[in-house]
Amino acid sequence: SQTIHQWPATLVQPVGSPLSLECTVEGTSNPNLYWYRQAAGRGLQLLFYSIGIDQISSEVPQNLSASRPQDRQFILSSKKLLLSDSGFYLCAGGTGGSGNTIYFGEGSWLTVV
Amino acid sequence: GIQVEQSPPDLILQEGANSTLRCNFSDSVNNLQWFHQNPWGQLINLFYIPSGTKQNGRLSATTVATERYSLLYISSSQTTDSGVYFCAGTSASGGSYIPTFGRGTSLIVHP
Secondary structure: OOOEEEEEEEEEEEOOOOOOEEEEEOOOOOOEEEEEEEEEEEEEEEEEEEEEOOOOOOOOOOOEEEEEEOOOOEEEEOOOHHHHHHEEEEEEOOOOOOOOOEEEEEEEEEEEE | OEEEEEEOOOOEEEOOOEEEEEEOOOOOOOEEEEEEOOOOOEEEEEEEOOEEEEEEEOOOEEEEEOOEEEEEEEOOOOOOEEEEEEEOOOOOOOOOOOOOEEEEEEEEEOO
């Protein structure tokens, strides 16, 4: 099975500062990759997904961007954080196609102050 | 896209009790999964169950794909079962890569 590594685990950033969250995948090649955000209230909001290198789709307009410079690396970024960007960010990877089992990283807690 | 409805939204149990969590889908789905989010936020895979029944210890799951629902059974609950349980599936039409999640069932198990 695949393993998703995500870091940093927690960070506190001032408004207007940049952000970079990184996610790497072990155990599979050419995975589908996803960034989710979970705000208070429990639901998982899909932010971005990628089916290949440099192939990124955004699900919601926002202050964030994603990049996939390598097959098993997925990065979530922002140039200038907003207070509303605070939340719990989760990277996930899937094997793709039928049998697309999703695995999650450990998550990153972001507090924008 | 598909809609995923989970019930109940909240559940409080005494240790040792059994429970059933339900997940309804608005359309046919592939790649149906159940997850447990522990108190530290990590989402743990419980089952990949597009159809049929699977068991893992005190947990079991059943998916009736033709009727578009899945059930998660927790028997003899323990305090460590507390957390939020999510189901997710991808649409069976259109080659979707995107899993859609329900809003979860929050479970609290008291000692």
